[in-house]
Amino acid sequence: MSELASEPSAEGQTVEAPSATPAKPVLSEGKKAERRLGLLLCAPAAIVMLAVTGWPIIYSIWLSLQRYDLRFPDQRQFVGLDNYIAVLSDGYWWTAFAVTTGITIVSVAIELVLGMLLALIMHRTLVGRGLVRTVSLIPYGIVTVVAAFSWFYAWNTDTGWLTALFGAQAPLTDRFASLGIIVLAEVWKTTPFMALLLMAGLALVPDDLLKAASMDGASAWQRFTKVIVPVMKPAILVALLFRTLDAFRVFDNIFVLTKGANDTSSVSMQTYNNLIKGLNLGIGSTMSVLIFIAVAIIAFIFIKLFGAAAPGNDPGGRR
Amino acid sequence: MRWRMIAVSGAVLATVPMVAACGSDSGKTINVYYAPEEHFQSVIDQCNKQAAGRYEIVYRKLPRDADGQREQMVRRLAAGDTDLDVLGLDVTWVPEFAEARWLEEWTGADKTQAEEGVLEGPLRTATWNDKLYAATKNTNVQLLWYDQKATPNPPKTWREVIADAKRLKSEGKPNQIVFTGAQYEGLVVFYNTLVASYGGHILSEDGKRVVMDQGAVDALKLLKEITSQGITDPSITNFQEQQTQQAFEVKNSKAAFQLNWPYVYAAMQTDNPERAKSFRWARFPGIDGPGRVTVGGYNLAVSAYSQHKPEAFEAALCLRSKQSQRFSAINDGVPPTIESIYDKSDAEFVKAYPMWQTILDSLQDASVRPLTVVYQNLSTITAKVLSPPQDIDPQSTADELRNQLQRALDSKGVLP
Numbered sequence: 077m078s079e080l081a082s083e084p085s086a087e088g089q090t091v092e093a094p095s096a097t098p099a100k101p102v103l104s105e106g107k108k109a110e111r112r113l114g115l116l117l118c119a120p121a122a123i124v125m126l127a128v129t130g131w132p133i134i135y136s137i138w139l140s141l142q143r144y145d146l147r148f149p150d151q152r153q154f155v156g157l158d159n160y161i162a163v164l165s166d167g168y169w170w171t172a173f174a175v176t177t178g179i180t181i182v183s184v185a186i187e188l189v190l191g192m193l194l195a196l197i198m199h200r201t202l203v204g205r206g207l208v209r210t211v212s213l214i215p216y217g218i219v220t221v222v223a224a225f226s227w228f229y230a231w232n233t234d235t236g237w238l239t240a241l242f243g244a245q246a247p248l249t250d251r252f253a254s255l256g257i258i259v260l261a262e263v264w265k266t267t268p269f270m271a272l273l274l275m276a277g278l279a280l281v282p283d284d285l286l287k288a289a290s291m292d293g294a295s296a297w298q299r300f301t302k303v304i305v306p307v308m309k310p311a312i313l314v315a316l317l318f319r320t321l322d323a324f325r326v327f328d329n330i331f332v333l334t335k336g337a338n339d340t341s342s343v344s345m346q347t348y349n350n351l352i353k354g355l356n357l358g359i360g361s362t363m364s365v366l367i368f369i370a371v372a373i374i375a376f377i378f379i380k381l382f383g384a385a386a387p388g389n390d391p392g393g394r395r
Numbered sequence: 396m397r398w399r400m401i402a403v404s405g406a407v408l409a410t411v412p413m414v415a416a417c418g419s420d421s422g423k424t425i426n427v428y429y430a431p432e433e434h435f436q437s438v439i440d441q442c443n444k445q446a447a448g449r450y451e452i453v454y455r456k457l458p459r460d461a462d463g464q465r466e467q468m469v470r471r472l473a474a475g476d477t478d479l480d481v482l483g484l485d486v487t488w489v490p491e492f493a494e495a496r497w498l499e500e501w502t503g504a505d506k507t508q509a510e511e512g513v514l515e516g517p518l519r520t521a522t523w524n525d526k527l528y529a530a531t532k533n534t535n536v537q538l539l540w541y542d543q544k545a546t547p548n549p550p551k552t553w554r555e556v557i558a559d560a561k562r563l564k565s566e567g568k569p570n571q572i573v574f575t576g577a578q579y580e581g582l583v584v585f586y587n588t589l590v591a592s593y594g595g596h597i598l599s600e601d602g603k604r605v606v607m608d609q610g611a612v613d614a615l616k617l618l619k620e621i622t623s624q625g626i627t628d629p630s631i632t633n634f635q636e637q638q639t640q641q642a643f644e645v646k647n648s649k650a651a652f653q654l655n656w657p658y659v660y661a662a663m664q665t666d667n668p669e670r671a672k673s674f675r676w677a678r679f680p681g682i683d684g685p686g687r688v689t690v691g692g693y694n695l696a697v698s699a700y701s702q703h704k705p706e707a708f709e710a711a712l713c714l715r716s717k718q719s720q721r722f723s724a725i726n727d728g729v730p731p732t733i734e735s736i737y738d739k740s741d742a743e744f745v746k747a748y749p750m751w752q753t754i755l756d757s758l759q760d761a762s763v764r765p766l767t768v769v770y771q772n773l774s775t776i777t778a779k780v781l782s783p784p785q786d787i788d789p790q791s792t793a794d795e796l797r798n799q800l801q802r803a804l805d806s807k808g809v810l811p
Contacts, residue, residue, distance in 0.1 A: 143806065145806040146469075146473055146495055147491050147494050147495050147768045148768070148806060149495060149496065151806075162807050162808075162809065163809055166808075168809050168810070169809055171811075172811075233630070233633065233638075245629075246630050246633045249577075249630070249632060336811070337578050337579075338578070339811075341811065346809070346810070349775075349810045349811070350810045352466055352469075352470065353462065353465075353466065353771060353775075353810065354771060354810045355473070355495075355771075356806060356810075358806075359806075359809060
């Protein structure tokens, strides 16, 4: 069956030998009408989805090509790529870009390690499994802004118990200290999410395989690196991809913790500042298009780099 | 049957909003978007009584922080929201809102009434391109606060402040000069006062060109001098109004001079009654005499999208009338903009405002922050370039500021 389905010549054969081509069955009039109706019924939803996703993208690209500052409504004009030149030649943008990349790499790396540990614990727990899983998921259930405020007050100079504990002097006014705190807040919040995705991957690893490996004398570490990780690679990739894309758009933690002071602003923060605070629709849209491109590149790299193992490239059933 | 049901439900859906609209529109509602102020509702109640049912003013509280207030109004106005009638604008926002055509100009009798007896500094903040776009509601000025026991004769100039601080330090007494030195609007206000005291300018009068003259450069030198000689708090770069106030209030405070708004007086009475006994005020120090201090405060404007403009103007005038301003000054501690309220025979006012004379004197030759459409950018950039103040290199910092501000004026610059 499946071999026939992948045969390229199937189309040519339809006319001569309809019975031999289950891949491209000739539809009866009734079936055709049914399919048309099906498409028609889907169309409104598809069109709405395209409109709500496609139109904003096109509109922001259009805005990014204009000088459009709400405070100078008369001076709105088409400027081509001027905004891109302005943003890409600006030191603030690249500082924010470096900060965002740094936060992304560091926090995702830490999350992967901690998430894997947490996943193994959740997977292996024998007693109180439900309780362990629930407890470890609590941080993910807390609204980011609320959690960020707790961190903010904990690291505050006046009321901060963590500041007092570490004897730090106003950590949120120092650039690297505040970046560390942002990463800490991100890691604390999203490690459970990572763990959840990885645990789903762990469930894919057959117990028999592990038993066989240990029978052959593989140590725990060898079983982990040679058996578990290769088998759950697709799950790891999904988790990494999701988290990287998410982390690159970091906003709420920074907004609450530092408001971007002392060069801690991320690209999303800066876009917000230019768009909402600065009312500069042109520059702001340019930044959001650039973030869109950056995110697309990240996704592309992940798919290319990890090839067939990437999600979506997996022909069903193959392992 | 099916079609009829659809038609009926469609008709119902179409009429529901109308019905709902009727419910809320029985009388004219004037929505006032204003920052949280404890007793402002009482002022509104008074004005509602005066309106005698012709309209009802409703207080829509904006967020507490200035950025949040501005953002909410800007977002709504950019979308043409007709629900906003009267807007409470910080003194720095009028040019921006006016230029974006979000504000209704004040003309005729309303204008005359809004300008009557108003001090010059505050009035300038409500004007843009020689047109009046708002009515002043309250003003504010920073004063020099000191401990009478340490310095019975308060310094009048920055030379004297620095000399006194050094002397106190050598005597092992509290000596620090504390002010709003964090990277935010407060630092810009402080710098603007220094620039104005030197007679300098950051922008040209029309707000379209960067000037950054000698006075502005001298102010940078002074700012560096104040912060780089061990006579300020080490964490001054983290000080907003509240931290500044607390630095003076805490037990074993090392602060001898505080530059801050008048609210610190009342706070000191409750937070540190002991030190409050010798807590005194004087005019903000300057170069050869008192400084030309930067005015703060709020103005009331009428939205261009308001559906009830005549009533909105009337309501705004009532909310900032002499009587209302006096009430707010006594109950909420916000200094009035109408000169005749500063009256030494008004016992209640004098009791609530013992420093009224100093405030009035400061207001007579006060300075305003640069009036420009892109004030938001100017403020963000200035605060960024000036931080931390001890690292200022007057000439190159001035060049950087000049360069970046010009880009902002051309709306080419990127906000950090």
